[in-house]
Structure formats: C-alpha cells, structure tokens
Amino acid sequence: MPLPGNITIFDRTWYGRVLVERVESLARPKEWRRAYDEVNAFEKMLVDDGIRLVKLFLHMSDEEQLRRFRERVITPTKHWKMTA
Numbered sequence: 001m002p003l004p005g006n007i008t009i010f011d012r013t014w015y016g017r018v019l020v021e022r023v024e025s026l027a028r029p030k031e032w033r034r035a036y037d038e039v040n041a042f043e044k045m046l047v048d049d050g051i052r053l054v055k056l057f058l059h060m061s062d063e064e065q066l067r068r069f070r071e072r073v074i075t076p077t078k079h080w081k082m083t084a
Contacts (some may be wrong), residue, residue, distance in 0.1 A: 001051065014039055024083075 002008040012019065017035035021027035027035070046053050060068075070076045 001046070004050075014042055015079070 017027050017032050018039065022032040043053055071083065073082050
C-alpha cells in the first residue's frame with residue numbers, strides 16, 4: 001500500500017474474477033458473484049485505512065480495439081494472448 005503522500009496504481013489486479021475470468025468462463029457463477037463482495041470489502045478496507053481510492057474507466061472505440069487485436073495477432077511476443 002502507498003505510504004502517505006504517495007500514489008499507487010493497481011491495473012485491474014483484483015477485478016480479474018468478475019471480469020476476465022467471468023467473460024472467459026474460467027470462474028463459476030458462484031465464484032465470480034462472491035468476488036464482487038471481496039472486491040467491495042478490499043476497497044472498503046483501503047478507504048477505512050485513509051487511502052483515497054480513485055477508479056478510472058478507460059474506453060476505446062470498437063475500431064481501435066479491433067486494430068489492437070489485429071496488431072497483437074501478428075506480434076510474436078503477444079499473439080499467444082489471443083483466442084478465437
């Protein structure tokens with residue numbers, strides 16, 4: 001956790017179960033539903049400990065996402081991340 005006066009950035013690390021694992025069917029409904037409560041509890045703990053929690057949602061167009069997917073498919077070090 002950040003020390004007072006410092007900033008820490010979490011890159012969706014604790015949202016995996018309710019996002020990626022849910023979409024990719026890697027978690028059962030019971031698991032990803034429980035994860036919502038776990039995420040809320042974790043974020044409440046941060047706020048209760050005096051951390052200012054700021055959440056940002058970054059959006060890109062469908063066209064930009066498709067462009068990035070296509071680029072990833074042809075990039076040898078990244079194409080393994082793509083599935084049908």
